[in-house]
Amino acid sequence: MELHDVWFVLIAVLWTGYFFLEGFDFGIGVLTKLLARDRKERRVLINTIGPVWDGNEVWLLSAGGATFAAFPEWYATLFSGFYLPLLVILLCLIVRGVAFEYRAKRPEERWQANWEHAIFWTSLIPAFLWGVAFGNIVRGVKIDADMEYVGNLWDLLNPYAILGGLVTLSLFTFHGAVFAGLKTVGDIRSRARGLAVKLGLATAVLALGFLVWTQAENGNVRSLVAMIIAVVSLVLAIGAVSAGREGWSFAFSGVTIAAAVAMLFLTLFPNVMPSSLDDAWSLTVSNASSSPYTLKIMTWCAGIATPVVLLYQGWTYWVFRKRIGTHHIADAH
Amino acid sequence: MDLALAPETLARWQFGITTVYHFLFVPLTISLAALTAGLQTAWVRTDNEKYLRATKFWGKLFLINIAMGVVTGIVQEFQFGMNWSDYSRFVGDVFGAPLAFEALIAFFFESTFIGLWIFGWDKLPKKIHLACIWMVSIGTILSTFFILAANSWMQHPVGYRINEERGRAELTDFWKVLTQDTALTQFFHTITAAFLVGGAFMVGISAFHLARKKHIRVMRTSLRVGLVTVVAAGMLTAVSGDTLGKVMFKQQPMKMAAAEALWEGEDGAPFSLFAVGDVAEGHNDVEVSIPGVLSFLADNTFTSYVPGINDINKELQETYGPGDYRPNIPVAFWSFRWMIGFGMASFGLGLLGLWLTRRKFLLPAALRTGEDEVPKLVLFRNKALSPKLAKLYWITALWTMLFPLIANSWGWIFTEMGRQPWVVYGVFQTRDAVSPGVSQGEILTSMIGFTALYAVLAVIEVKLLLKYVKAGPPELTEADLNPPTRIGGHDEDADRPMAFSY
Numbered sequence: 072m073e074l075h076d077v078w079f080v081l082i083a084v085l086w087t088g089y090f091f092l093e094g095f096d097f098g099i100g101v102l103t104k105l106l107a108r109d110r111k112e113r114r115v116l117i118n119t120i121g122p123v124w125d126g127n128e129v130w131l132l133s134a135g136g137a138t139f140a141a142f143p144e145w146y147a148t149l150f151s152g153f154y155l156p157l158l159v160i161l162l163c164l165i166v167r168g169v170a171f172e173y174r175a176k177r178p179e180e181r182w183q184a185n186w187e188h189a190i191f192w193t194s195l196i197p198a199f200l201w202g203v204a205f206g207n208i209v210r211g212v213k214i215d216a217d218m219e220y221v222g223n224l225w226d227l228l229n230p231y232a233i234l235g236g237l238v239t240l241s242l243f244t245f246h247g248a249v250f251a252g253l254k255t256v257g258d259i260r261s262r263a264r265g266l267a268v269k270l271g272l273a274t275a276v277l278a279l280g281f282l283v284w285t286q287a288e289n290g291n292v293r294s295l296v297a298m299i300i301a302v303v304s305l306v307l308a309i310g311a312v313s314a315g316r317e318g319w320s321f322a323f324s325g326v327t328i329a330a331a332v333a334m335l336f337l338t339l340f341p342n343v344m345p346s347s348l349d350d351a352w353s354l355t356v357s358n359a360s361s362s363p364y365t366l367k368i369m370t371w372c373a374g375i376a377t378p379v380v381l382l383y384q385g386w387t388y389w390v391f392r393k394r395i396g397t398h399h400i401a402d403a404h
Numbered sequence: 405m406d407l408a409l410a411p412e413t414l415a416r417w418q419f420g421i422t423t424v425y426h427f428l429f430v431p432l433t434i435s436l437a438a439l440t441a442g443l444q445t446a447w448v449r450t451d452n453e454k455y456l457r458a459t460k461f462w463g464k465l466f467l468i469n470i471a472m473g474v475v476t477g478i479v480q481e482f483q484f485g486m487n488w489s490d491y492s493r494f495v496g497d498v499f500g501a502p503l504a505f506e507a508l509i510a511f512f513f514e515s516t517f518i519g520l521w522i523f524g525w526d527k528l529p530k531k532i533h534l535a536c537i538w539m540v541s542i543g544t545i546l547s548t549f550f551i552l553a554a555n556s557w558m559q560h561p562v563g564y565r566i567n568e569e570r571g572r573a574e575l576t577d578f579w580k581v582l583t584q585d586t587a588l589t590q591f592f593h594t595i596t597a598a599f600l601v602g603g604a605f606m607v608g609i610s611a612f613h614l615a616r617k618k619h620i621r622v623m624r625t626s627l628r629v630g631l632v633t634v635v636a637a638g639m640l641t642a643v644s645g646d647t648l649g650k651v652m653f654k655q656q657p658m659k660m661a662a663a664e665a666l667w668e669g670e671d672g673a674p675f676s677l678f679a680v681g682d683v684a685e686g687h688n689d690v691e692v693s694i695p696g697v698l699s700f701l702a703d704n705t706f707t708s709y710v711p712g713i714n715d716i717n718k719e720l721q722e723t724y725g726p727g728d729y730r731p732n733i734p735v736a737f738w739s740f741r742w743m744i745g746f747g748m749a750s751f752g753l754g755l756l757g758l759w760l761t762r763r764k765f766l767l768p769a770a771l772r773t774g775e776d777e778v779p780k781l782v783l784f785r786n787k788a789l790s791p792k793l794a795k796l797y798w799i800t801a802l803w804t805m806l807f808p809l810i811a812n813s814w815g816w817i818f819t820e821m822g823r824q825p826w827v828v829y830g831v832f833q834t835r836d837a838v839s840p841g842v843s844q845g846e847i848l849t850s851m852i853g854f855t856a857l858y859a860v861l862a863v864i865e866v867k868l869l870l871k872y873v874k875a876g877p878p879e880l881t882e883a884d885l886n887p888p889t890r891i892g893g894h895d896e897d898a899d900r901p902m903a904f905s906y
Contacts, residue, residue, distance in 0.1 A: 114905065121906045122519035125474065129507060129515045135481050136504035143496020143572070150485025150492075151839040158850045161482060162857060165475040169861060172471035175906045176868055218493075219841040361497040362567070362574040368501060376508040384516055390527055390892055401901040 074370060075360035078141040079343070081373055083336040085137055087329045089130035090201070090239070091246075094328055096120040096127055098247015100167070100194020103187055105244070106251060106266055110180075111397045112259050113187055117171065118400070119254040122391050124171060126384055128164065140369050144218055144359035145343045152212065152220025153204055156227060160197045167193035198243045199236040203227065206235025206281075209289060209335050211353070214346035218354060231284060238274070238281045242331070245270040246324045249308065253317040256396040264312055267320070271309035278305060282331070285338060294337040301330035411847055412838050415487040418851040420820075422479050424813050425858050429473030431812050434548060434595065435602025435637075436466040437541040439629065441534070448534050453880060454621045460884075461622065461877035462606070463537075467522065468868050472861065474515065479854065481507070487847060491827055491837035498564050498575045499554050502582070506550035514543030526903035530887045548598075549582075549591050556587035558828050559819070560655040566831075573831065589651050593644035597747065597815065599637035600808040604750050606630030607757060608805025609873055614778050615798035619876040621775055631758045638751025645744075646701065653702035653710075656829055658720070658729060659822035661713045662736035664698050665691075673698040673710035677741075724830070731824040739818035747811035753804055760789070760797065 099120050107113040120127075139146040150157055166189050174186035210231050213222035248267035252260055282298045290298070308323035339345070343359050346352035360366065440463045447455035481503065484492045492500075517539035524533050557564075562584045563577035575581070607630035610623040653660045665688055666673055675697030680690045696706035703710075711719075713730055720729040760781040764772065768786055773779050780788040781797055789797070827834040883903050888894055 117906045118902070122523040123516075125519055126512065126516035128478075129512045132478065132481050132511055133504070133507040135485075136500065136507040139481075139485065139492065139496055140500030140504040143492055143500055146485045146496060146500070147489035147492040147839075150482055151487075151489035151842050154486055154842055154846050155849070157482060157486060158853060161479055162853055164478055165857060165861075168475035168478075169471055169864075171906060172467065173864065173868060176468065177871070217840075219489075221841065361500070365497050365501055365575045365578075368575070368578050369504060372501075372505055372508055376512070380508070380512045380516075384512075387516055387520055390520065391523065392892060393898065395902070398899060399902050400905055 074363055074366040075141070075356045076341075077370060078137075078360065078366055079336070079340060079356050081370075082134065082138055082141065083332060084377075085130060085134035087332045089127075089134055090243075090332060091325050091328050092127035092130055093124070094198075094239075094243040095247045095250040096124045097194045097198040098244045099251060100190045100247075101198065101240075101244045102247050102251060102263075102266075104191045106248065106259065106263055110183070111400055114400050115255055115259060115395050115397055116251060117174070117190065118395050119251060121171070123384075123387055125168070126387065128168070131164075137369065137373065141361055141366060142343060142354075142356075142359045143361060145354055148214060148218050148220055148344055148354060148359075149208070152214075152222075153207070153227065155224050156200050156204060160200050163193040163197045167197075195240065199240040202236035202239030203232045205239075205335055206232030208344055209235075209285060209338055211345035211347040213348050214344065214352050214354065215348065216352050218352070218359075221348075231281075234277065234281045234284070238277045238331075241270060241274040241277055242324075242328065245274045245308075246321075246328065249312050249317055249320045249324050252312060253321050254394055256394040257398075259397070260394075264315065264317065267312045268309060271305070271312065275302075275305055275309065278302070278327075278331070282334065285334065289338040291338065294334045297330050297334035297337055301327050301334060304330060409844060409848070411842065411844050412835055414844065414847040414851055415838050416834065418487060418847065418854065419483065420817070421851070421858070422476065422483065422854055423820075424816065425862075426473070426476040426480060427812060427816055428809060429469055429476065430548075431594075431598035431601040431809065432605060433466070433470045433473045434541075434544045434598040435600075435633070436462060436469065436605070437537065437544050438599075439602055439606065439633065440466050441537040441541045443629070444534050444537055448530055453885075454625055456880060456884065457877040458622045458626055460880075461872075462626070464872050465609075465869060467518075468865065468872065470518065472865055476858070486850070487839055487842065488827075488837050489839035489841070491832070494572050494832055494837070495557075495828060496572070498557060498561075498573050498581065501575065501578060502550045502554040502557075506547050510543050510547035510550060512543075514540050514547065517543065523902075523904055526883055526888060526897070526900075527893045528887070528891060529889055532891065533887065545595065548594060549587075552591045552594055553582050553587045555819075556584060556590050557581050559590075559652075559823060560584065560586040561828050561831050573828070585651055586655065589644060589648045593641065593648050596637050596640040596644055597808065597812055599633055600641050600747060600750060601812060603630045603633030603635075603637055603754065604805045604808045607634060607754065608802045611798040611801035612873070613876060615795060615802075617778055620778055622877045624775070624779060627757075627761065627779070631754055631761065634750065634754030635758050638747070638754055641747060642751070645747075649701050650703065656823065657711055658713065658716045658731065659736065659819075660698075660702055661711060661716055662731050662733050662822055663740035663818065664710075665733055665737045666698065666710060666712045667714055668712040669709060669715045670712070671699070671709050672696045672707045673702075675701065727825070729825060731822050736818060736822045739814040739821065742814040743811050743818055745811075746807045746814070750804060750807040750811070753800065757797070757801060759783075 099116050103113045103116050107116055170186040170189040170193065174183055207227050212220060213226060215221045245267060248263050248270050251263040252267060255263060279302060282301060286295060286298055304323045304326040308320045308327060311320035311323060341356050342353045343356060344354040440459055443455050443462060444459040446452070447459055517536045520528065521533065521536040521540060524536060528536070561573070563575060563580035564573045565576050567574045606626050610627035610630055613619045613623040614627060649660070664673070664676055667688065672695060674693035674695045676691050676693035678692045680688060699708045699710055700706050713733065717729050721727065760783060761779045767782060771780050771782050771788055781794045782788050823829055825833050825835065827837045
């Protein structure tokens with residue numbers, strides 16, 4: 072295994088970390104409208120992710136930065152090619168971060184309601200668009216001999232990629248509902264469990280369609296294994312939450328996300344961004360990667376930093392391990 | 405294509421707008437994190453409540469500010485790929501590494517511990533909670549370092565080779581990239597300038613309250629902290645700026661000549677205070693200057709030779725082939741002056757303030773004030789300033805509190821514009837760096853999108869800051885004074901409302 076193969080795996084790990092963590096906080100954002108019945112319940116939901124959403128989002132910046140350093144060509148083609156969807160994601164993430172931090176800074180109901188609308192939409196849209204982006208990466212897009220994306224916006228909005236977007240949206244919302252069940256107490260907790268089962272079933276239908284389609288078009292034996300793990304753990308996650316075991320369910324929905332990301336990356340390898348125009352023009356782990364020296368330095372950095380990050384981020388979740396209910400929210404706001 | 409709307413021009417404008425905007429929040433974040441951490445340390449060590457109230461007050465302003473810094477920083481990470489894909493392809497092997505280091509080491513640190521600090525008041529023992537804000541501060545400083553190492557490589561590329569076959573720069577010595585003199589001096593200069601911003605911010609807001617005789621106990625302390633910060637940071641900014649100027653003179657002589665609008669080389673070159681030039685003709689029409697000073701800034705002697713813009717342009721044409729290697733001279737000239745002018749004005753006012761509010765040192769006993777009194781402003785021995793003059797000082801301090809921020813912005817505009825037409829000095833030109841596949845319409849859309857959103861957010865942010873500035877430090881609650889002694893909070897408090905919630 073060469074260093075660029077190691078980095079292919081590490082990039083997959085960073086995206087898995089991002090989708091696992093920001094996945095549930097996107098889900099919580101969507102649930103502020105689907106699950107919460109009043110302002111107080113919305114606040115309960117927002118506060119389950121309050122201390123952690125920012126740290127979760129850094130996984131995206133790490134995935135982006137690491138792609139830039141380890142696969143400059145991939146970074147350049149991907150972000151200049153998927154220009155407008157990425158622009159929308161960035162605008163959403165800007166508003167979303169400000170919304171969390173500023174919402175409670177004024178007591179007026181209208182001020183808070185506006186930020187709550189913002190949280191809903193800016194969680195829903197990126198959750199959908201990341202699926203569209205990854206659907207397109209796996210399916211292959213129009214890349215020319217100079218590694219430039221030569222398609223347009225409409226080429227990106229094909230049925231397969233849109234199905235991918237619906238899968239990430241529903242999967243993250245399901246993951247968020249399970250997280251809500253795990254982190255809240257009282258009436259909202261039992262409703263979160265009920266909603267999680269319904270969302271889980273919808274996700275199962277969509278995900279099965281998307282994963283089978285992926286497997287049929289681009290799959291191999293290893294991706295089939297990952298697909299089976301994803302599907303089985305999704306079923307287990309739904310079963311666990313309907314039995315009231317939110318902790319197990321959350322672990323399984325996490326495995327589902329990891330296995331789904333693994334499957335997409337396994338269908339890609341050794342490409343990182345296949346060209347739909349000519350196989351010879353595809354970006355691969357070798358023609359898109361940095362020099363061995365850079366990869367070596369990056370390996371040291373990621374090898375030491377990532378476990379440390381996991382340790383202190385894990386510690387954060389332990390500090391804020393208590394469930395939150397409406398009675399924990401002061402009336403002052 | 406219309407030059408004003410050429411993709412390169414638009415991409416440069418977008419980079420300028422989003423980066424200058426991002427950097428309005430960065431220096432305040434860096435300095436307020438450390439200053440808040442310092443105030444909280446004083447609270448933990450002394451148990452004096454004024455420090456806790458100060459921590460909560462400045463901490464709140466810090467949080468309103470860092471939120472904007474964080475979200476506008478996301479754009480920076482992806483903008484290279486979106487608008488500058490050919491740049492990314494060419495430099496990614498070198499430039500990507502410090503960016504990835506920043507995310508993996510600094511950004512994770514900052515973002516995780518800020519969450520712990522915000523929500524941790526009733527979940528963490530006092531000292532661990534204090535450690536969290538220090539972690540945030542360390543994160544901001546590490547982040548500064550990695551980003552500046554990346555930028556310094558654009559100013560003065562080292563530790564790389566050109567791979568002709570792949571058509572790109574490749575890293576050969578990462579340590580050199582991190583520790584070259586450009587990176588170290590630029591880091592020193594940026595950090596000290598950041599503390600100048602935070603210090604002046606504290607002084608201005610303290611002056612606002614002291615002029616109204618409100619929240620005196622907290623604001624007296626804050627004023628002091630702010631003034632000492634301004635003076636120390638101002639002095640170090642000047643020293644580091646001078647060092648950076650000498651580094652720049654060696655590495656980018658064109659930038660130095662442009663900063664001075666020095667068209668022809670001279671022995672004992674002057675520092676011009678004011679000049680109006682004609683770029684096409686290559687000379688200044690009007691100029692007011694002090695002889696010898698530029699030579700001193702560049703080389704530590706008043707007589708040494710400083711090459712002019714026309715000389716260097718010719719030299720560069722011989723080295724790199726035909727072309728115009730001059731940056732925009734008026735922009736370089738004026739941004740350099742505004743950087744120094746605004747920064748040093750703030751330093752001077754800080755020095756004055758520190759003298760006016762001096763404590764026992766050289767101050768007669770009758771003029772000393774207690775904890776609950778607004779400090780008397782004393783210019784000369786034995787006599788306090790008249791109320792009118794005192795008011796004038798407070799108002800000046802308030803209205804000049806953003807001077808260092810203006811200086812920071814012009815400093816960056818100078819650094820980046822003065823390097824043109826290069827994006828990586830001597831190696832890669834800006835016109836070759838833009839994304840070839842991105843259309844004019846796409847760049848225009850994103851530029852308008854970001855600018856409009858940033859404008860709206862600026863209004864919201866400033867209004868929110870004003871609200872919390874005017875409100876002053878909060879009253880302390882029972883819970884504030886009795887932090888938990890175990891991690892996660894006490895079980896008997898399980899049903900109490902959270903000390904902080906969104």
